[in-house]
Amino acid sequence: MSSETGPDENVSDENLPAEQETAHGAEVAEGDPFVDPGLPPHEHRIQDIDERAAKRSERVVAFLFTLSMLATVGFIASFVAFPIDEIIYVWPLGHISALNLSLGLTLGVALFCIGAGAVHWARTLMSDEEMVDERHAVAATPEVREKVIADFKQGAKESALGRRKLIRNTMFGAVALVPLSGVVLLRDLGPLPGDKLRHTAWKKGKLLVNENTNEPLRPEDIAVGSLTFAKPEGLEEDDEEFQKEIAKAALMIVRLEPSDIKDKRELDWSHEGIVAFSKICTHVGCPVSLYEQQTHHVLCPCHQSTFDLSDGARVLFGPAGHPLPQLDISVNKDGYLEAQGDFAEPVGPAFWERG
Known part of the structure; x- marks a missing residue:
């Protein structure tokens, strides 16, 4: 007859949670077998260690913002180029208004390029190092307010907005031009009555x-x-x-x-x-x-x-x-x-x- 064993007799000590290797930034409370997984070790992006890669990303972001500006100009030009009653055939859409198609495409490209440029900028050039900050009371203390201001300044510095002038200027241009689409849309409320x-x-x-x-x-x-x-x-x-x-x-x-x-x-x-x-x-x-x-x-x-x-x-x-x-x-x-x-x-x- 085989002998019975306890449930933990076949488990080696190194597999116990308390014996596992902790992740980066993890803390183990004394007497607590559950390990805080913490954050994994930070891995640098190619743009963080290679300035040529950073420049490439900068050019991509600038290209997207510039394309947004051109699309906004195209949106405005569409009002002049296409009569309101011009119908064209576009596969697979069929017969549609040339004006509506051009307005939709140009405005969509303008807004998409601003969003894509901002996302690419954040993912490749802004700081991506994870930071842990404990929750605090709603009413912040003076020390916390000072820390927030310091964090904001640090974030602004890490965004490289002042150093990446090409990105800054093209972003300002794209954001400044795209509202013109909304102004021009007012014209589509109806034909100008004249006299x-x-x-x-x-x-x-x-x-x-x-x-x-x-x-x-x-x-x-x-x-x-x-x-x-x-x-x-x-x-x-x-x-x-x-x-x-x-x-x-x-x-x-x-x-x-x-x-x-x-x-x-x-x-x-x-x-x-x-x-x-x-x-x-x-x-x-x-x-x-x-x-x-x-x-x-x-x-x-x-x-x-x-x-x-x-x-x-x-x-x-x-x-x-x-x-x-x-x-x-x-x-x-x-x-x-x-x-x-x-x-x-x-x-x-x-x-x-x-x-």
């Missing part, structure tokens, strides 16, 4: 056409106290630009007693009490359509802005910022109402360039 907001389809001699009957209006077609909606002659619903043009040129016509009109210019621009104002509310551009015959007030249904059509369409109530623009009208030799020109000011909501 389009200041002009509509109304011109001198354009007849006022009833939107419902599509017939030119005569003064006798408009009764006192009535509200009529009109559009410029020649603007048809099947036109490609109809929606864009009617959004600016929509007109409402009201006939008042001439004695009820308080504003002199409104009276001069009217015909026998017939006044014409823009139908587009000056708050957010809703169509004004609710008319109070007794008070000569017109109400915007969206946010209750109220305008007095007997007093230059001035704002009586609500968030609208300025009166409805008036259209100067008269009667031609054939007896039809016609415009004497365009609106004297832009129609619709206010914008920052508006005086």
